[in-house]
Amino acid sequence: MKTLARSMSSAAAILIGFAAVWTGLVVMTYSSTRDIIAEAQQKALESSLNQLVPADRYDNRITDDHVEVVAPEWLGTDQPVTVYRARKNGQPVALFATPTAPDGYSGPIQLLIGVYADGTLAGVRVLAHKETPGLGDYIEEKRSPWILAFAGKSLGDPQPERWKVKKDGGAFDQLTGATITPRAVVRATRKFLEYVQTHREQLFAPAGAAG
């Protein structure tokens, strides 16, 4: 019995020793890459925002100027959504957010939408989706220019009742093979524009004031 107990405890000691050493190594890697990762994420965010609004249109650090909003009925998700604001000389230029189109063909579609202060769309991009490859994935910018058609549109152009895909009597093209996907994107974009229109003051309020 004694030898069994000894062999068990030595095996346990080996496991504990390895766990301690290797956890330490992971902690070291984490702490030495943390800042690099944060910077890479910030750069990725900035470059995707700059695709919608050119960097020379604003002069603030967008990644530092943001508010969190929770608006499930407008933004398609009950999670908080971060709204980033672009300003020039303190005047609102545009805002960006990542609303969700909850009714995609195979799950929610996460969008990045930029809206200028006058209510026109700077552009729409798809950040994440699970639509069928080759059918519904033409909403991705790298697969087709479809998503670029949103730039410059607003709630008055086309008229609100024409904010639909052509198949439903609206103004937006749909490509062969998938109608549900573009329908979801168009609807989510229209909802976001309506949200920006009705909550403009709150969304552009300087950081801190909005809490």
Next chain:
Amino acid sequence: MSETGYLKILKDGVWTQNTGFVVLLGLCPLLATSNSVVNGVGMGLATTLALFISNVAISLSRNLVRPEVRIPVFIMVIACVVTAVELAIRGFLPGLYTALGIFIPLIVTNCCVLGRAESFACKHGMLKSGMDGIATGLGMTLALALLGALRESLGQGTLFSQADLLFGEWGKHLTLHLASDYRGFLLAILPPGAFIGLGCLIAVKNVFDARAQRRIKPAVAIAGPREAGA
């Protein structure tokens, strides 16, 4: 000694015992991330790095580990190595991280990493184990790149699309468009395309090996009839 010479290790890992084509271990990432050459190579290189570090670490600690607890220890080492590799990719190649996503942490569950630890690294020295890790990883990268090339060219008519994820800005010019106005072949991009493509590649490799075997056979016959049965 000649049994595990460095050249033999390299040849085994890349060709004779290729994890993708022969041993058929670690098929989950192989099938999931082989929809383009760049994704495949990125995943292959991440696996190679993880294999190399875990093999060296396990080889170094092989005299400390008791046989009863070796599997938990190996898994722990592999999980820690993969986590560190994941953090490094997130920091230095964020685009690739976005493309591969969940499959980087899943390298932990790639049986070929544990398989090499169990069958090679815990019995051999550090240098040979490191070599084995690189060779096995390169074999996996080769399998992923070939399958990726097959699926990408059939599926969307390009090669090396999004190479900028791996190589930075200049990679953008690497993309080859094989045919203008190619409509795409959906099956090749979807998961079944991975199974069918892998099957075809294995068949090609077997034909290739059988040819090589036939070329060797006459020489064996001359060497002596005793070898014929082997």
